[in-house]
């Protein structure tokens with residue numbers, strides 16, 4: 001699904017240049033459930049933005065579903081994002097003046113699905129996430145967990161192959177966090193590739209593979225079998 | 238880009254920002270409102286003044302005589318200049334510069350009109366048949382003076398509608414005889430002027446007038462129509478030519494305005510129209526200026542709006558909004574605000590001018606004021622359409638910068654968590 005090799009990314013600010021990703025190598029298969037960890041400033045969000053074609057990279061190659069993602073113009077990038085990727089953000093990023101249903105329906109708007117049809121589909125997704133009664137509420141009337149579920153519905157509605165989530169539980173309490181993780185796990189069980197960035201070990205432990213970033217490269221990959229070990233390690237930490 | 242969804246997207250943002258949208262729209266509405274009021278007033282003034290000209294052919298010229306005020310070829314000033322029938326023949330043969338000529342002999346003293354037991358004194362104009370097309374004479378029954386009346390010195394008279402009412406009441410005056418002092422004149426026609434200026438005037442052949450009222454070949458004034466020309470200079474040149482010719486015949490200085498007076502309507506008309514062109518230009522400049530202020534306002538507010546909506550735009554882009562769809566969103570919103578607000582301003586402006594026009598027409602119909610300097614102060618359809626096109630274009634202009642700004646929003650920057 002994702003093949004990255006020798007990925008470099010620097011941020012240039014005036015005369016200074018900050019080299020964040022330094023020749024990163026990464027392969028993620030279809031249907032994986034991956035969490036990216038690392039200390040603050042290690043480049044997790046930077047990597048996720050590149051994966052989501054929200055940002056360019058300087059050097060290397062990035063294949064998404066067998067397609068080289070490089071120097072796309074904005075329109076192509078937008079279309080690819082819309083078709084292939086669902087985003088979930090730490091701060092939900094719902095549009096404040098649209099109700100839950102309209103928020104969920106938005107990706108289909110950009111696929112030129114008729115209003116009636118996309119609202120109907122949005123209702124189905126909200127129903128699946130247990131939010132049917134909240135369809136006509138504005139985000140400001142909902143709790144954090146509800147908002148994140150709306151955001152998840154929105155990420156799913158265009159039926160993307162990949163879900164990218166940058167600290168999806170960062171703004172939620174632990175109970176809600178686990179609920180959200182259960183939903184993501186369910187999505188993954190349905191065959192979608194899910195990649196999340198997180199600080200929290202117990203959240204990461206719920207995924208099937210943990211990638212640790214350090215100094216712009218991958219320091220450690222903990223796979224399925226070793227996960228129990230990781231969990232134990234976390235417990236003792 | 239023009240499907241219902243786009244508009245629903247736009248309406249939902251407008252609904253969210255009612256006050257701001259209103260304020261923005263108001264500046265545009267005000268601009269176009271002012272433009273319509275100014276244009277309407279300009280038109281009203283122009284129509285009013287043009288109406289004044291319409292009392293006569295616009296290419297009419299009047300000539301009259303007086304006493305010389307400049308010594309000429311050894312003769313002292315103070316000589317009285319008098320036109321005569323030979324001058325009529327001279328002007329008639331004057332060639333391409335002049336079209337028609339009518340001379341007038343002023344009847345001496347007050348002329349008393351008598352019909353049966355009714356009598357009154359009225360103005361009597363003596364003229365040639367040609368006057369019919371030159372001054373505003375509107376024959377409503379019978380006929381006007383003709384060439385035979387002239388050559389046979391017929392005692393015929395065309396009377397104004399008010400004279401007819403005063404003397405004949407409900408009677409049909411045609412073929413009846415009315416006495417001017419003691420001389421019977423056969424009524425051959427009745428004139429009516431809705432501007433009520435000539436209704437108390439009657440017309441008789443100048444030849445008859447001269448013979449009956451002891452005029453010999455004396456002529457007091459000439460009305461002539463000149464060739465239609467485009468510039469004041471050309472019109473003045475015709476005046477000068479006519480003056481020179483008559484000055485030569487009567488031996489006075491052609492520049493002596495006291496010896497012979499002349500008024501060239503066409504020169505006046507062209508001058509007036511030029512003034513109105515200038516007024517119109519001025520009005521457009523002022524109006525467009527006001528409009529530009531409105532547009533800059535819209536542009537500014539849209540810029541602020543885009544800035545405030547940066548995050549929203551970032552979200553939309555992350556979810557698959559293409560730059561063109563973002564541009565469309567902002568541009569269409571700007572066009573919508575300008576067009577709707579502008580249309581309202583246009584309607585109110587045009588409405589007010591129409592209301593004023595209605596009031597004017599009412600007072601005109603009620604018989605108030607025969608000299609209207611303000612007439613039909615409305616804006617024509619083409620101007621209104623032009624303004625609408627200007628509005629839509631300006632809406633697009635106003636939205637252009639903000640739309641570009643919106644299209645350039647980088648999702649990663651817009652979505653970065655600032656907490």
Ligand SMILES: Nc1ncnc2c1ncn2[C@@H]1O[C@H](COP(=O)(O)OP(=O)(O)OP(=O)(O)O)[C@@H](O)[C@H]1O
Nearest residue numbers: 011012013018020039040041042043044045046047
């Ligand atoms: N747009 C940018 N311009 C300049 N520097 C940036 C930009 N985005 C990120 N950086 C810098 O790049 C480095 C990596 O940032 P990144 O956001 O990827 O870290 P992170 O691993 O997500 O950290 P955190 O856990 O705090 O979210 C940081 O030092 C950050 O300051």
Ligand SMILES: [Mg+2]
Nearest residue numbers: 044045046166
């Ligand atoms: Mg981050």
